[in-house]
Amino acid sequence: MSSKEISLQDTVGKGYADFWRYEGRYRVVKGGRGSKKSVTTALWIVYNMMKMPLSNTLVLRKTFNAHKDSTFTQLKWAANRLKVSHLWHFKKSPLEAIYKPTGQMILFRGLDDPMSITSITVENGYLCWAWFEEAYQLMNEDDFDKVDMSIRGELPEGYFKQLTLSFNPWNEKHWLKKRFFDVPNDNVMAITTNYRCNEFLGDDDRALFEWMKKHKPKRHKVEGDGDWGIAEGAVYEDWREEDFDYRAIAKMKGYKAVFGLDFGYTNDPSALVCALVNKEEKKLYIFDEHYEHGMKNDDIAAMIKRKEYAKERIIADSSEPKSIDEIRGHGIGRIRAADKGPDSVKAGIQFIQQFEIIVHKFNCPNIAIELSGYVWDQNKAGKFLNRPVDDFNHTLDALRYAMEQIRKPDAISFD
Incomplete structure (x- = not known):
């Protein structure tokens, strides 16, 4: 040669x-x-x-x-x-x-x-x-x-x-x-x-x-810079990774499937989160995710179809009603806007904090990363504030939207 x-x-x-x-x-x-x-x-x-x-x-x-x-x-x-x-x-x-x-x-x-x-x-x-x-x-x-x-x-x-x-x-x-x-x-x-x-x-x-x-x-x-991220002041502390069979959990009494979608494009990713929730037992199993930059609305719809979630109730970021309408037009008929309301971030976090969070060990790496890096904001004196830093939160925002179906089911209509 x-x-x-x-x-x-x-x-x-x-x-x-x-x-x-x-x-x-x-x-x-x-x-x-x-x-x-x-x-x-x-x-x-x-x-x-x-x-x-x-x-x-x-x-x-x-x-x-x-x-x-x-x-x-x-x-x-x-x-x-x-x-x-x-x-x-x-x-x-x-x-x-x-x-x-x-x-x-x-x-x-x-x-x-x-x-x-x-x-x-x-x-x-x-x-x-x-x-x-x-x-x-x-x-x-x-x-x-x-x-x-x-x-x-x-x-x-x-x-x-x-x-x-x-x-x-x-x-x-x-x-x-x-x-x-x-x-x-x-x-x-x-x-x-x-x-x-x-x-x-x-x-x-x-x-x-x-x-x-x-x-x-x-x-x-x-x-x-490649420096270590901040670990102090984690918003969610009661979580762990496990390799579980979500199909078996879905058949158990009291569990409901919920789906949330957060939009992104160039600087931020679009994020889909899929979970099984038992409100009485306060257990939340996160079993699937999608996390990708540069997705157009038809790409998001195609991804949802590929994952076979097209018929599921998906709660999406209400700040982009045009995107929601376009995705619905691509055959995702049950997608709806989140009912954010005043202090929705704080209320959503407080509600999820009541749950034991189990993340699928292999299906959801980005959720695990964001759970590790999602922290409370601090003032100049280093005192923690009652609001999270607006970062490391794309899958976690999607999770909050998904959990609206559990937190206030009467506020969401799928008719």
Whole structure:
């Protein structure tokens, strides 16, 4: 095969030299959006697998379905960026990438199927490396430990085992901080990056960060600077993640399905939340979500149909009546505007706080993130106020709308 020469520094860019060379067990990078942490990891994997012909890589996310539009696409992009795409075969069924000259493999797995991880083997060489993308979504440290233990065994001289974790640091109480950032460990590289080290961003990208810094400083602290988010003053404290069968719960006496929709577009995502509520037992099971930027109203309607919720009662943000009418015109006939009223945010929060909240462990990662980051506002003296910060709240606003059917059912008509 013909060879091509490229400049690795020009291809990868600056800011990650130590990250690129590190060979210890744990390589942990927290950072904001646009910090190159994910694309640099993808470039490293493709480059080093070609350099080390006995190496194989396991790529993990909390749910398997999230790979297709994230890590799989990023690794395919990396092969193109390195001008070696002709040497790789990226298969969608099963989802895997194969280096043609040697048969080395990049395997994709989700923690929603633990057996596919614990029993993993490779045909050629050794399983050397693992990459946890969006590692913050792993709320349970035991889930990480199970994979950590699967990367084991003696390797040939010159090879090394390594787990890379990349994530946005939404909450400083997350186990990732205590384990990798707070305790010195010679076998850990823990670094923070942000968009300022990304020379490939355009002026329009940088302008978005400036807008965020001015209008949403708490979010900029995480998504811009890559710093840990604020954990003090959580609005919702009685919540946890579980892997439950929502169909079985739906059949139980006293449970009612509720659905809420919050609109977004460029700077904010549109968010759909689906839950099962037992008002008497004060239990709230959140079993599904959708969270996406740039959705037009026909996209939202198509998503609702795809999820088979088109016939359900969906309560949407009343500030966009035109959007509600358009979505209804696309066949979502039971969508209605929320009856917000005075102090609706405060009243909605107080009502939901009465419930034990159980979030589906694999279906609802964005709700878990927002529950972790949704806090009460503070005055200049640091005293908490009786209003939440208007951020980390897209799924939680949708949840408030959904819960109106329970909180004041007489105020909503579906005739």
